[in-house]
Amino acid sequence: MSSQEIINELNKVKFGLGLMSFTWRPDPYPQSAFNESVLATIKKNLPNKTFVNGGEFYGANELNLKYIKSFLDTYPEQRENLIISIKGSISFAEQRVLGDRENINKAIDNISKYIPNLDIFEIPRIDTTVTLEETFGALSDAVDAGKIKAFSVSEVNANTLEKISKISNNPIAAVEIEYSIFSRDILENGVAAKAGELGIPIVAYSPLARGLLTGQINSTADLPEGDLRSHFDRFKEENLVKNQQIVDFVVKAAKEKDVTPGQIALAWIRYQSFKTIDGIKFPKIIDIPSTTSVKRVDENFSDVVLTDDEFEKIQTFIKDVKVSGLRYNAQAEKSLFL
Template identity: 40%
Template sequence: MSLQILGKPVGPIGFGLMGFTWRPKLTPDDQAFAAMKRAIEHGANFFNGAEFYGTPVPTLNLDLINRFFTKYPEYADNVVLSIKGGVDLTTFAPNGSPEFVRQSVENIIKHLGTAKKLDLFECARVDPNVPIETTVAALAALVNEGLIGGISLSEVKAETIRRAAAVHKISAVEIEYSLWSTEARDLGVLSTCAELGIPVVAYSPLGRGFLTGQIRSRSDFEEGDFRLHFDRFSEENFAINLQLVDEITNLALQKGIKSSQLAIAWIKKHEHIIPGLQIIPIPGATTVERVDENCAPVELLTDDEFAEIGAILEKIEVKGARYNKHTESLLWG
């Protein structure tokens, strides 16, 4: 089943851009550009970034995207670019008011310049103080003005998706989904999107790198890595959660693939489990080698393999929240 977003065909796997600019060490342009080009060559032409993916400057991610498409304008029309915004860049609090989302969109467009159109815009979190209908209506006006191509949602519950879709067409829903974050299925987000014909964009499909099996202790993280502040990577939870990684790694070895490839194949299998579902994992990568690994063709999981993984997920409970107590309240808006 081929997938289109805004009338453009997109590959079965997308590409997350966060890691280039939201880490202690920025990725050099030549390395980042090579990875971005390779993703496009693999058909991973759904790019996902954000207005605030930058350290120390929030807009570094947008500026990188601008430089890439300025250098390689031939790729611009083939890539569907989705950018998260709607967040106060000084306080990191969501703001879904009509005035602020317009300001956010205009800032994104300013940094993208003329190099790349803003295909999809999504508020990174739902503002608890502004009805989703108000925010989506404001974004619909921006669509009508031609400032954005379409509207996406992020970190939303099923009810919010329905309310938003009643106001304007929703072109995608971005939610964390992976072998260690299955809440979107359990809470009906996947089935709701399937029913409404909305593609799901699965961010952190590799569990923020944990499911690759290459992170064996907290010392493997660079100083300043934001993952050190997340509950699942805490001292008390880390070793427990490695049990799931080890089980998945063993299964991948039996199948002759990488654990990262098994994790992505497990997500894609859902399209055959949930009628009508279209789901795009967006693993991030900062090197060509990692892009090749994530985008490598992998044989679809059999029903027995999917069931075996399901049994592992029931047996091993992931310890710790997806983020931490300071940010959990803004999930499932």
């Protein structure tokens, strides 16, 4: 399957599944929960493929890759129903992405031990210590060599997205960006417009704003001890208080429609695929909520859709509301939109 064929399949995907939350936590979910959620999501997407998004570094000792391998070993017949995207080539010791040719090839080789015939390799951020030509020349060569079918990028700006598209001999399969009612940067910085112009699908991570849009996190007391989110600005008490009006609006909209707040938040994103809104011609958008149980699969991957009037009501509200707090924190924000 070529890179363009991967893009064509992504454009048909109804629901995507983020795999990080299963393993990148102090108490990983069991393999059984992982298997059940992936199987249930596949069932929701059939006859089309299911996009799953994992990481070489999502958990200690490559646990995320081990879970994926175990799933594929147990259910080999399901491989044809999956488009598997894996992030890799990162150094926690140096706290940066390794975008040089040697480390990219090393990461692809390592991932391939767990997932032969990998669909998409994703570079998690831009490595500013090497040129774009080195990073994306290496990834394009890996596609040409048949080591991966396609590559994707994450947290890049519009100019970088265009530069990469010109550097590579192969099309960019997707651009992964945080996108939600809370995080709408891509509407203002040109990323959504450029992705639409180039026909690159958007993978929207944290579409529920890391749980804020479920209506279940109203204070720092609602976060489990040791939760990674406690390090992020939007989960500081003062910002939770300031942003409560957004959560309250979504909760109210959900009650009016007799659905959950999360379903409203996801339906808002899904409404935008392939539409032209406020001058932006959107490409396909695949949201990838963390969905760690079959119950959540049923909730997150429902057939809830917004009417035009419901969407416009949300648009009118959010245009007049300022979100308080950074998506991450000052240090982590330095690696965004490079």
